Amino acid sequence: MKDNWITKNLTNPWLALALITLVTSLIYCNVYRTPFVFDDLQRIEENVKIRDLSRCLSPGQVFSPRPVVELTFALNYQFGKLNVFGYHLVNVLIHVINGFLVYFLALNIFKQLLKPPAQRFSHSNSPKSKVQSPKSQVGPKLGTHNIEGRTSEVVLDAFQSTTDNRQSSIYLMSLFSALIFVAHPIQTQAVTYTVQRYTSMAASFYFLSILCYVMARIVQQRGEARGRRTEVRCQREEDGGQRVEGSGQRSGVRSQESEGSRAFSFRLSALYLLCVLCGVLAFLSKQNTASLPVAILLMEYILFDRTWQGWRRKLLWFAPVLVLMGLFILYVSGIFRGDVQFGNLLEDVSSILRAPETHVSRWVYLCTQFNVIVIYIRLLFLPVGQNLDYMYPFKTGFFDGYTPASFFFLTAIVGLGIWQIKKRPSISFAIFWIFITLSVESSIFPIKDALFEHRLYLPMFGFAIAAAYMVFCLLPVKCLASLFISILIIFSLGLATFLRNRTYQSEIALWSDVVSKSPENFRAHYNFGNALRAEGRLAEAIQSYSKTLRIRPDWDKAYVNLGIALRGSGKIEEAIRHFSKRLDISPRNPEIHCNLGVALMQHGDLQEATRHFSEALSIKPDFAEARNNLGTVMARQGNLEEAAIHFSEALRIDPHNAKVRYNLGQALMLQGRLQVSALHFSEAVRINPEYAEAHSKLGIVMVRQGDVDGGIEHFSKALKINSGLEEARQGLNWALRLRDSKNQPYRR
Numbered sequence: 153m154k155d156n157w158i159t160k161n162l163t164n165p166w167l168a169l170a171l172i173t174l175v176t177s178l179i180y181c182n183v184y185r186t187p188f189v190f191d192d193l194q195r196i197e198e199n200v201k202i203r204d205l206s207r208c209l210s211p212g213q214v215f216s217p218r219p220v221v222e223l224t225f226a227l228n229y230q231f232g233k234l235n236v237f238g239y240h241l242v243n244v245l246i247h248v249i250n251g252f253l254v255y256f257l258a259l260n261i262f263k264q265l266l267k268p269p270a271q272r273f274s275h276s277n278s279p280k281s282k283v284q285s286p287k288s289q290v291g292p293k294l295g296t297h298n299i300e301g302r303t304s305e306v307v308l309d310a311f312q313s314t315t316d317n318r319q320s321s322i323y324l325m326s327l328f329s330a331l332i333f334v335a336h337p338i339q340t341q342a343v344t345y346t347v348q349r350y351t352s353m354a355a356s357f358y359f360l361s362i363l364c365y366v367m368a369r370i371v372q373q374r375g376e377a378r379g380r381r382t383e384v385r386c387q388r389e390e391d392g393g394q395r396v397e398g399s400g401q402r403s404g405v406r407s408q409e410s411e412g413s414r415a416f417s418f419r420l421s422a423l424y425l426l427c428v429l430c431g432v433l434a435f436l437s438k439q440n441t442a443s444l445p446v447a448i449l450l451m452e453y454i455l456f457d458r459t460w461q462g463w464r465r466k467l468l469w470f471a472p473v474l475v476l477m478g479l480f481i482l483y484v485s486g487i488f489r490g491d492v493q494f495g496n497l498l499e500d501v502s503s504i505l506r507a508p509e510t511h512v513s514r515w516v517y518l519c520t521q522f523n524v525i526v527i528y529i530r531l532l533f534l535p536v537g538q539n540l541d542y543m544y545p546f547k548t549g550f551f552d553g554y555t556p557a558s559f560f561f562l563t564a565i566v567g568l569g570i571w572q573i574k575k576r577p578s579i580s581f582a583i584f585w586i587f588i589t590l591s592v593e594s595s596i597f598p599i600k601d602a603l604f605e606h607r608l609y610l611p612m613f614g615f616a617i618a619a620a621y622m623v624f625c626l627l628p629v630k631c632l633a634s635l636f637i638s639i640l641i642i643f644s645l646g647l648a649t650f651l652r653n654r655t656y657q658s659e660i661a662l663w664s665d666v667v668s669k670s671p672e673n674f675r676a677h678y679n680f681g682n683a684l685r686a687e688g689r690l691a692e693a694i695q696s697y698s699k700t701l702r703i704r705p706d707w708d709k710a711y712v713n714l715g716i717a718l719r720g721s722g723k724i725e726e727a728i729r730h731f732s733k734r735l736d737i738s739p740r741n742p743e744i745h746c747n748l749g750v751a752l753m754q755h756g757d758l759q760e761a762t763r764h765f766s767e768a769l770s771i772k773p774d775f776a777e778a779r780n781n782l783g784t785v786m787a788r789q790g791n792l793e794e795a796a797i798h799f800s801e802a803l804r805i806d807p808h809n810a811k812v813r814y815n816l817g818q819a820l821m822l823q824g825r826l827q828v829s830a831l832h833f834s835e836a837v838r839i840n841p842e843y844a845e846a847h848s849k850l851g852i853v854m855v856r857q858g859d860v861d862g863g864i865e866h867f868s869k870a871l872k873i874n875s876g877l878e879e880a881r882q883g884l885n886w887a888l889r890l891r892d893s894k895n896q897p898y899r900r
Contacts, residue, residue, distance in 0.1 A: 163323040165255075171327065172251040176244065176334045179646040179653075183344045184240045186656045190540065190679065195225075195347045197234060202226040203808050220357075220437045221350050233839075239346045246352045247334060247343045253359035254613055255330035260366045261617065262322045264455045265577055325624045328638045329616040336616075337535045337648040342609040344656045345540070350438045351606045357434035358441050358610060361427050365448050368423035369456050375416050440592040440607070447588050454573070454581045512546050517598040520547045522558040524603045525594055529565075529586075531608065532615045535645075538652055541666050543673040544603040578621040585614030659683035667696075674704035681713060690721040708734070712743045719751050727751045742768040746778045749785075758785050776806040780815060787819055795819045810840040818849060826853050837866075844874035848883060855887050863887045 188197050201207060201222065208226040213219045224242060232238035333339070342351040427448075434441035457463065512520075524544060531538070547555055569583035589610040593599060623641070624634050655665050663680035670676055681696030697714035700707065711734045719727040731748035738744060749764035762785050768778040783798030799816035806812060817832030833850035837843055847870035855863035864887045870880035 163320050165259075165323075168255055168323070168327045168330070169252055172255060172330050172334060173248055175331055175642065175646060176248045176251055179335060179649045180244045180247070180343060182650065183244065183653050183656065184237050186240060186344055186346075186653070187236060187659060188234075188346060189656065189659050189662055190345070191347045192345070196229075196239070199225070200806065200808055202229050205230050217439075218350055218437055220433055221353050224349065224353065236346070239349075240344070243343050243346060243349055243352065246349065246356060247339070250352060250356055250359060251330045251334040253356065253363060254333045254616065255326050257359055257363050257366065257613070258326040258329040258617060258620070259322065260363070260370065261455065261581070262325050262578070262620075264366075264370070265581075266322060321624055324635070324638075325620040328623065328642075329613075329620040331638075331642045332616040332619055332645065333612055335642050335645040335649055336532075336612060337538060337645060337652045338531050338605050338608050339612060340538075340649055340652045340656075341540065341604070341606040344653050345606065348606045348609075351440075351609045354434050354437035354441050355610050357430045357437060358444055358447075359613070361430035361434060361444060362447060362451060364423045364427035364430060366451055366455065368420055368427065369452070371416070371420055371423065373456070375420070440589075440610070443588050443591050446591070447585065450581065450584050450588060454577050454584075458573075512598050514596040514598060516546055516549065517602070518596050519550050519552065519555050520544070520602050521594040522555050522562060523547065523553065525562060525587075525590060526554075526558045527603065528590070528594075528608055528611070531605065532612070535648060537669060538605060539666060539669045540605075540662060541601075541670065541673060541676055541679075542603045543601070543670055543675060546602060576621070578625075579618055582614040582618035582621075585617070586611040589614070660687060672703055674700045674707065674710075677703065678707075678710050678713070681710075681717070685713070685717050685720070690717050693717045694721070708738050708741050708744065712747055715744075715747055715751070719747075719754065724751055724755050728755065740771055742772040742775050742778065745771070746775065746781060749778070749781060753781070753785060753788075758789060761785055774805050776802045776809060776812065779805065780809075780812050783815060783819070787815070787822075792819050792823050796823070808839055810836040810843055810846065813839065814843065814846045814849070817846075817853075821849065821853060826857055829853055830857065837869075842873050844870040844877050844880065847873070848877060848880040851880070851883050851887070855883070855890065860887050860891045864891070 196202065202225040205226045207213065208219070208223045213222070216222070225239075228238050228242060342348045342355075431441075431444050434444060453463075527544075547553060550556065550559070565583055566587070569580045573580045590607065593607050619641075620638075623638055627634060627637070655662055660680070660683045663676055663683050666673060666676040667680050677696045677700040681693045681700065684690075684693035684696060694714060694717045697710050697717060700710040701714065704710065711730070715727045715730045715734075718730055728748065728751045731744055731751060735741070735744050735748065745764045745768035749761040749768065752758075752764065753761040762782065765778050765782040765785065768775055769782070772778070779798050779802035783795045783802065786792075786795035786798060796816060796819040799812055799819060802812045803809065803816060813832045813836035817829040817836065820826075820829035820832065830850060830853045833846050833853060836846040837850060840846070847866045851863040851866035851870065853863075854860075854866065864884060867880050867884035867887060870877055871884065874880070
């Protein structure tokens, strides 16, 4: 009775999609206020490109790196600016969609793999396509199921030997695969870590391309089977000596078959075209999807055709497709235009705050990846000790550490995959899928960082297939026991994901977690220092920057931020000595010149500050911050016209900088150019609605122009943001008195 309930309900795809949506929504319900972290700062918060939607839609951007995902970031900015909610909502929706795609892809795979060979392979390509006598025919015995092409006395252990129950097992396995995919905590880095939309969105198109190919091949198989049945029927009619009078009827049947053939050809062509289109979009989302053609070949071999005769014919059209895709990859990557070198083609998006190029050889990188892949496999089965930034050290060679043991372990897994191709092709498929989808980032193409968890997003599909097969086909338990085990697994994974997402709730919590797990990670200490400095915990930030420099004493960025923290804590003279000392080592670093200039300006030495700002601009002419600071010095010296020129130039370099807008507006206001200054203050608060000082200045300008109510509104907003802003408090009192008594406008 309970089995009948399962059969009736869990074969409903709508219920499965609802469960996938519900589970994903619950375990990711705590991510919507997660701040931008790590590479999010460079790729989203500081990315000027995404602030102009027309720029992302221009034809020239089509072949730029990852234009599809950049367009989605631009759309997020268009509708919500830098409000993190919208970015996380899109990421979670993409993850839900990927769960749907995994469900349908797993459904088609299991349906194909759990068929008898005579049905799974096309007639001409079947490994046992020779005509056999009834006694020798391959097929299910009475009371058994033919599982993955072999007659087994063990019937999909969870179910009785009926077609309906076998079907329900397939739907259950597919649902379980999808739920593992969406619930596994290793996926958090591709979902909660905003910038890794590159990974999740590329996976969407990757899955779509594979699904279109599998559906096309299934349609093709059905068409071939229908054609064979038609041939047999016609042959029987001819052999039976049909009368001539019946020829008109047969002609009508053939006409209908011709129309059906055209519809069949159209559907097949559309699916193959969609397969190619989705493959292109996948590569335009992230270049690790270059493995897609190999994954399609895996699908073809495991699911449809394992004969040399069949493959010899397929290579005639597979080869041109592979060549064209290879040329497309090289073109998009800029190699033909000379934009990039091949070694930089697959560089990961995590480029901000990175060490200089590792310069590791392909051999050293490959040896390192033997160990990394073992860690990946461990994380799939036991996702504990997760880390945003492992900074995994590169090995020196094959005999460094556990590299030989890792190599032989991976070789054994590949051997298992080869051994199980005929007996348990689901296991073989899972193993080879994991290795193929890791091949771009974990092989011979050196990337700055050897290990990142988001690289397991695509391989997770293979693990999910293997897990579903093991729970529902290999465990010697009944239906309800398998169902209970699967629910327990999903609940455990979902809870782990929910708890892991809590780590992302603040930058301090996230980087504290990283430094506790990777105490020698200089990048983690640096980012932890940045998070502490942003919260005003300057003494702790200074300690973190000092730890960074102990591990990596030649990193200028850490020196710069340590000096900024010293300056922020009131140690101006110590900051000046710190920057000056570093300038002796790095005299051409514009950041050091600029920050030394700021320290000197705070110390009152405007002449020396001007010299260092000018030096920074001579090294880096498009340095907006140095140009803005030079304008600030001019304004302090009373040279408002020249200050406005520098602010305008800084604005040309960085038109979305609210601080520069504010400074230019203030310089113009002091010159009496109220109308133009109001435009800049308005733009500043549009870019940053939480900019209290800009609201206050806009209030002053509006009252001076006679818009008292508008001024009151902006003074009130300024005080709501910063209740201690005295200028806004005085301005509000002035505006209220003016409205009540109609006094003359207040002049500052």
